[in-house]
Amino acid sequence: MKKRTLISVPVIAALVAGVLFAQDITTWIKKTAGDKPALAVPDFRGAGDAQPLMAVFNATLYQDLSNSGLFEMKPKSTYPLNNPQQQGDIRPQDGKGLALADWASPPVNATHLVFGFATITNGVFAVYGNVDDTRQQTVQAAQLLSNRYLGSPVEADAIRKAHEFANDIIVKFGGSASLLDSHIYFTSSRGGAGGFGTEIWVMDWDGNNQKQLTHLGAQLAHLAISPDGSRLAFTSWPLAGGQPQIGMVNAETGRKIPFYNQQASLNSAATFTPDGMKLFYSSSASGTPQIYTSALDGQGFTRITSTRGNPTEPKVNPKNPNALLFVDGNPKEQIYRMNSEGSGMERVTNGEGEASNPAWHPDGQHFAYAWTRGYQAGEFNVFVADIAEPQKYEQLTHDGRNENPVWAPDGRYLAYMHTPLKSRNAQIYTMRADGKEIKPLTTQGINRYPVWGVK
Amino acid sequence: MTSEFFRNRNLTLTATLLVAALFSGACGKKAPIPPPPAAPTATNTTPSSTNNTGTPGRPTATLTVAPARIERGGSVTLTWMTTNANDVSIDKGIGTVGSSGSQTLRPTDTITYTLTANGTNGSATATATVTIISPPPPVTPAVTRPNPMGTLESRLASDLKDAFFDYDSVNIRDDAHTVLVGNAAALRQIFMDFPNATVNVEGHCDERGSAEYNLGLGDRRASAARDVLVQLGVPEAKMKTISYGKERPQCTEATEACYQQNRRAHVSAGQ
Known part of the structure; x- marks a missing residue:
């Protein structure tokens, strides 16, 4: 229908603008990973009955701040003997830890001090958290953050209050949206019926509280989550055999939401538009797989591509609903871009190896993807590139067994699928945007197709 | 005709028993112990005459075969006993035998043996029949023949x-x-x-x-x-x-x- 070689005027304009304002991908990644304020985080103490809860609180707070990648965490072994518990403890001069200069100078060399304490009063667990800039001359000028967090005097709430305080600190230092209430959804063989059965599972962003969301008795793949985190779309096969179709469930309850599938041998790989009102997906309704768009319920579909390959994985730019990335193969799978009505197709990746799984960063400027560059066919690594300069890229993983990257809502983390060489059972991992802080979140069963919801 | 046959046969059997009892008492020696009954047996005796005068009487003969029905390949025991006989023989290739005795045989078809006992005062014959029955056909397990088309x-x-x-x-x-x-x-x-x-x-x-x-x-x-x-x-x-x-x-x-x-x-x- 439309030739890939044609590039529309808007695309050219976007390209030119992108080149003009593009930031080097390596610089961007380092900035995304953090500009590294140096934090000293002495342990919070609890008054009376609050003290037993402080170990888990302190560990969670330190881990969240460390994992954010935004900070250089100063080792506790260098801390002074005394540390302040509240703003009133800070003195202009002390030499033993109660003055901010004691934390700014060697051996700590912290730019910021995170301190506070907790109490239990009338059955309420209260945490008082502070952040001071150690380089300021006056106590008043040093105060960056002083918040109180209330909860129940139980360990789960102590963990949550630590998450909340850490999140406030991250936001204060320029970090974007909170991950605290975000969840990662994925397909798992756990709870799946039969040899190939899979169901959708959900877990906290740090891998805790893993639980089965759906009980559909089918084989599920290719998850997508709506921008508001309320719906999940997926590809589904009947266990007894049958054509792949698109399904949809409520992300909170797992209940099915009606979706109209075209009469086709294949309907798959649906994704949501940034406003959550439409879908793009791949369907063979016209004879071969092509990209279609439709209303949220599958009605009102329109075909937008006519290629000779297998166009799939349409991903709409979160900042520009007119710009799509997608994957096509002619002959090998590569990442292409086009406008939302199918015009202006052009290849984004350079044709080397196989490239797939494009995932827009929340900024709409960068994207992660899976690429076999430098490896055998099928051995993917996660890369990041700027859409304005896709020929420049940064490789985040290096063992050739990583696919399906998706961004956290804050754009500082990625979840992805890693397939260990030995077990060959795929698992869900997260890593920071600079490829560091790699963390396995699942270990049981086979877990694939992660998506990261805002709630 | 049938009732007449049995009536005549009963009379003959009674006479034989009486002659045997008198003869044994007269000789002062025990009568041979008959072989234990083997049921079913085929027995036929045909004494030609009786004598109750103390002199050697006319010969008597009994011939039995047990079992009377066998499957092909099985064996039977032919047993006979005679009195007042000088010469005893059985047909079907067995030939002359003693006045009493037994012999194991393995007939292949239904067959009737005839014993002939000749004595001074006459002769007697007895017959015994072995019936060969066909073995039942081998029991073959029921086989469900597959649908030639399959599933x-x-x-x-x-x-x-x-x-x-x-x-x-x-x-x-x-x-x-x-x-x-x-x-x-x-x-x-x-x-x-x-x-x-x-x-x-x-x-x-x-x-x-x-x-x-x-x-x-x-x-x-x-x-x-x-x-x-x-x-x-x-x-x-x-x-x-x-x-x-x-x-x-x-x-x-x-x-x-x-x-x-x-x-x-x-x-x-x-x-």
Whole structure:
């Protein structure tokens, strides 16, 4: 229908603008990973009955701040003997830890001090958290953050209050949206019926509280989550055999939401538009797989591509609903871009190896993807590139067994699928945007197709 | 006539017993202990005369065979006893025998033995018949003969083969075309045997390549195989294409042999 070689005027304009304002991908990644304020985080103490809860609180707070990648965490072994518990403890001069200069100078060399304490009063667990800039001359000028967090005097709430305080600190230092209430959804063989059965599972962003969301008795793949985190779309096969179709469930309850599938041998790989009102997906309704768009319920579909390959994985730019990335193969799978009505197709990746799984960063400027560059066919690594300069890229993983990257809502983390060489059972991992802080979140069963919801 | 026969026979038996009892008492020696009854036995005695004067009387003879009915290949014991006989013989090749005795025989067909006892004062005969019965036919376990057409699934499994593809390709190779020619012939016959059947033409991929891309690739492989089958006369309406991409592999090893097994078009029974 439309030739890939044609590039529309808007695309050219976007390209030119992108080149003009593009930031080097390596610089961007380092900035995304953090500009590294140096934090000293002495342990919070609890008054009376609050003290037993402080170990888990302190560990969670330190881990969240460390994992954010935004900070250089100063080792506790260098801390002074005394540390302040509240703003009133800070003195202009002390030499033993109660003055901010004691934390700014060697051996700590912290730019910021995170301190506070907790109490239990009338059955309420209260945490008082502070952040001071150690380089300021006056106590008043040093105060960056002083918040109180209330909860129940139980360990789960102590963990949550630590998450909340850490999140406030991250936001204060320029970090974007909170991950605290975000969840990662994925397909798992756990709870799946039969040899190939899979169901959708959900877990906290740090891998805790893993639980089965759906009980559909089918084989599920290719998850997508709506921008508001309320719906999940997926590809589904009947266990007894049958054509792949698109399904949809409520992300909170797992209940099915009606979706109209075209009469086709294949309907798959649906994704949501940034406003959550439409879908793009791949369907063979016209004879071969092509990209279609439709209303949220599958009605009102329109075909937008006519290629000779297998166009799939349409991903709409979160900042520009007119710009799509997608994957096509002619002959090998590569990442292409086009406008939302199918015009202006052009290849984004350079044709080397196989490239797939494009995932827009929340900024709409960068994207992660899976690429076999430098490896055998099928051995993917996660890369990041700027859409304005896709020929420049940064490789985040290096063992050739990583696919399906998706961004956290804050754009500082990625979840992805890693397939260990030995077990060959795929698992869900997260890593920071600079490829560091790699963390396995699942270990049981086979877990694939992660998506990261805002709630 | 029958009642007359039994009446005469009873009289004869009574006379024989009386003669035997008198003779044994007169000789002052014990009468031979008859062999224990072996039921059923075939016994026939035909004394020709009796004598109650103390002189040697006319000969008597008994001849029994036990068992009287055997399966072919079995054995019987022929037992006889005579009195007042100078010469005792049994026919059917047995020849002269003692005044009493027994002999194991293995007749092959139903046969009647006749003993002849000749004495000074006459002769007596006795007969015994062995009936050969045919063994019952061997009991063979009941065998459910398979439906010569089999099930649709079994026919697809036995009569059709997978058509294989090159990596990241939907082109029908020469070997795949040969397979599809055979599959088309088999499917035409199967649809004659199962007029209501439908089949799925499945497209599969190896584990390399992204899952999303492979789903489209599998769809195109299934369509390519289906199109060849249609060209070869298989009704298109009987076939539905399904892509499983790399979601349902036949094997999971990271070897080219395994990859090749998974790059295939496979025909399965429709729902």
